[in-house]
Amino acid sequence: MNKSIALALGLILSVVFIPAQTFDKMAPQGFDVERKESPHGKIDTITYESKTVGTQRRALVYTPPGFKKKIQYPVLYLLHGIGGDEKEWFRNGTPQIILDNLYAQGKLTPMIVVLPNGRAMKDDRAIGDIMSKDKVEAFATFEKDLLNDLIPFIEKKYPVKKERENRAIAGLSMGGGQTLNFGLENIDKFAWVGGFSSAPNTKESQELLPEPTKANELKLLWISCGDQDRLMPFSRRTSDYLAQNNIPHIFYVEPGGHDFKVWKNDLYLFSQLLFKNIDQQAISAQLRSE
Structure with missing residues (x-):
């Protein structure tokens, strides 16, 4: 075979197969350990006026390593669980370290990540009875906020960047339910949706997506849950509905x-x-696959 043809064929095959081969099923050891030699992003606390709640509210914002104000970035809104607040991911999930390490390996598209408080009420602290009616309702109110x-x-x-193609939403547990509720009800606003271990606040499938084919407009619909998680039925219910309606999505049981x-x-991931x-x-x- 002509060397130039062989080289061209090799390049084509690498484009087709390398992305799949390098996508890990599980994060490798040390993925969440800070590497001082790597460039770091920055975490800031911001305060914004919420007309929905009628008060000033806080959120954390992660900007990537090498952030430049002259460059426009896509945005991920990353939501917490029922017992957390805007600092839950930061304290327990160390997203800034995970993302820093991925940037150092060249595996991420540069993006801004916003960590809001999904309990949209004047006293939005995760204290007292976190299951009280008003606090649970505040998670639904957060959609407007x-x-x-x-x-x-x-x-x-x-x-x-302000186009839907450049806006993503994801969350864990209560925030996973919010993500599916808000993301699938507002496909004109979000093109990337990720529900992690979504909680019982996740709406019934027909209410969540009464017109299933609308979800074909999403760039990514990700649903995941641990195989020992008692909340698995809520993720599986949504995935089953999507599968029955031939809607492309990823259902990852880990x-x-x-x-x-x-x-x-x-x-x-x-x-x-x-x-x-x-x-x-x-x-x-x-x-x-095994």
Whole structure:
């Protein structure tokens, strides 16, 4: 075979197969350990006016290593669980370290990550009876706060791309339910949706997505849950509905329960797919393989 033809064929095959081969099913050891020699992103606390709640609210914002104000970035909104607040991911999930390490390996599209408080009420602290009616309802109210107050604030303060193709939402547990509820009800606002171990606040499938084919507009629909998690039925219910309606999505069942070991792994995998041209079917097949 002519050497030039062989070289060209090798390049084509590498483009087709390398992305699948290098997509880990599980985060490698040390993925969440800080490497001082690597460039670091920055975490800031911001305060925004919430007309929905009628008060000033806080969120954390992660900007990537090498962040430049002259460059526009896509945005991921990353939501916490029922017992957390805007600092839960930061304290227990160390997203800044996970993402820093992925950037150092060249595995991420540069993005801004917003960590909001998903309990949209005047006293939004995770104290007292976190299951009380008003606090649970506040997680549903957050949809208006997110769409009408937080996103416009971020898009005014930070150099971000404003098209739906450049906006992602993901979350764990209660935040996973919020993610599926908000993301699938607002496909005109989000093109990338990731529910990690979604909680019982996840709406019934027909209410969640009454027009299933609408979800074909998503770039990525990710649903994951630990195989020992008692909340598995809520993720499986949604995935089954999507499968019955031939909606492309990734349903990833991973080892573990309802904890940050699982959710950190989810973030490690999910973040690598964002804002890229991906084949959900191929990735899903790989994650299901032994």
